Amino acid sequence: MFFMRLRDCLIKRGGGQWWLHHSASSYKVRINEDTLERLSSMLAKGDPARMDAEEKFLYDKLSERSMLSRSPATSAELPVLDKSLLDLVDVEFSGVCNLRCRHCYARMSQRLMDRDTLDAVVQGVRELEPVTVSLGGGEPLLNPLFKDAVRAFRGEGARVCVMTNASAVDRDMADFFAEARVAKATVSLDGFKDHHDRLRGPGSFEAATAGIRRLAAAGVCVSVTSMVSDANYSELDAFRSYCRDELGVGQVRLAQVVSIGRAANEAEDFMLSDENLRALQDDVGFHEVRKFSSCLPPAGSTFPCGAGVSQCFIAADGGVYACHYFQNIGETMGRLGPASLKDLYLEYLKTGITNNFDPNSLEACAGCAHLARCRGGCRARAKILKGRWTAPDPNLCQLYLADAASAA
Numbered sequence: 294m295f296f297m298r299l300r301d302c303l304i305k306r307g308g309g310q311w312w313l314h315h316s317a318s319s320y321k322v323r324i325n326e327d328t329l330e331r332l333s334s335m336l337a338k339g340d341p342a343r344m345d346a347e348e349k350f351l352y353d354k355l356s357e358r359s360m361l362s363r364s365p366a367t368s369a370e371l372p373v374l375d376k377s378l379l380d381l382v383d384v385e386f387s388g389v390c391n392l393r394c395r396h397c398y399a400r401m402s403q404r405l406m407d408r409d410t411l412d413a414v415v416q417g418v419r420e421l422e423p424v425t426v427s428l429g430g431g432e433p434l435l436n437p438l439f440k441d442a443v444r445a446f447r448g449e450g451a452r453v454c455v456m457t458n459a460s461a462v463d464r465d466m467a468d469f470f471a472e473a474r475v476a477k478a479t480v481s482l483d484g485f486k487d488h489h490d491r492l493r494g495p496g497s498f499e500a501a502t503a504g505i506r507r508l509a510a511a512g513v514c515v516s517v518t519s520m521v522s523d524a525n526y527s528e529l530d531a532f533r534s535y536c537r538d539e540l541g542v543g544q545v546r547l548a549q550v551v552s553i554g555r556a557a558n559e560a561e562d563f564m565l566s567d568e569n570l571r572a573l574q575d576d577v578g579f580h581e582v583r584k585f586s587s588c589l590p591p592a593g594s595t596f597p598c599g600a601g602v603s604q605c606f607i608a609a610d611g612g613v614y615a616c617h618y619f620q621n622i623g624e625t626m627g628r629l630g631p632a633s634l635k636d637l638y639l640e641y642l643k644t645g646i647t648n649n650f651d652p653n654s655l656e657a658c659a660g661c662a663h664l665a666r667c668r669g670g671c672r673a674r675a676k677i678l679k680g681r682w683t684a685p686d687p688n689l690c691q692l693y694l695a696d697a698a699s700a701a
Contacts, residue, residue, distance in 0.1 A: 300362040316452040317474040374422035381604040387430040388609035398553040406609040417634025429456035459504025467507035484525040509541030516544040597668035601647040618673035654683040663693040
């Protein structure tokens with residue numbers, strides 16, 4: 294018997310709400326319990342002629358995005374991921390890089406993830422059912438196992454995103470991204486040639502833009518992340534038009550440099566003045582930097598993000614961390630090999646700081662009018678930059694203080 298199925302779709306609860314995710318793109322939509330029931334009924338009926346108005350509406354919307362198919366199955370079950378709260382597994386697939394960017398924050402392991410570690414991560418994805426696996430580094434395309442990794446994670450049904458400098462993206466690699474249905478390639482591009490090459494090295498701009506063009510031509514969704522400072526602020530409008538109109542980029546995300554790693558030694562070069570920051574407050578792309586974690590904390594959490602709960606970071610050497618900033622601190626959840634990702638994750642839920650944090654310890658933030666919105670900001674950044682888990686997060690403070698000045 295053939296049933297209607299959701300194609301490349303995943304349903305997961307996050308931040309106390311249900312979300313329908315498309316694993317072959319960045320599309321997601323919030324749904325409720327009633328919609329879940331309607332989806333299930335729609336799939337069971339199969340024939341649009343038998344559907345009521347609401348079911349037909351869902352059918353039309355999903356069909357427009359090629360998110361429905363027919364296949365032999367025992368039932369028309371919804372692809373609900375309920376084995377854990379984990380939403381994102383961030384993988385340092387290569388702890389080495391072919392560039393030496395002046396503002397790199399990563400504390401790279403200087404290793405390529407090997408087969409045994411990759412297999413352990415795949416097992417963890419199978420057992421914990423995250424929505425997204427993000428392959429980054431360093432430069433993930435330097436690892437000879439890159440294609441194997443993408444195939445393995447896609448085979449588990451996960452959405453795969455790749456963070457790359459795009460310099461190693463030739464036509465074959467761009468075609469592979471498209472064939473494997475990689476949801477998104479995020480490429481670092483910090484402005485036009487002179488500025489980008491000054492930060493990342495001679496020739497890096499031409500290599501990155503050539504890779505972006507190949508990905509876009511293959512139909513891959515490309516997002517550019519650009520670090521904003523006073524040095525490139527005046528070119529932002531022209532740069533975003535260039536990315537969209539000439540490179541075929543779908544999104545340009547603006548962010549601030551964090552004074553961590555190499556950037557800590559050259560902080561003056563990466564400053565963004567309060568005046569320029571205030572001028573960006575109405576910029577949708579820049580507002581995304583406020584979402585300092587891409588994962589929402591679970592309902593009722595006292596920690597301001599989902600580190601160690603809805604997301605984790607795995608270094609190339611098998612070290613597991615609540616997020617990539619926790620790697621900078623050296624605050625590990627454990628190591629793959631002696632333990633499985635599932636065991637490390639479940640133990641951290643009981644003992645880790647992210648589930649045992651007292652928001653009343655944020656004494657320096659207690660009188661701030663923005664505390665309800667920022668919840669104190671990123672605790673790991675506070676620990677790195679100020680030395681204490683309970684200190685204010687300087688990056689979020691600057692953002693919200695600029696808001697206050699703009700509103701005054």
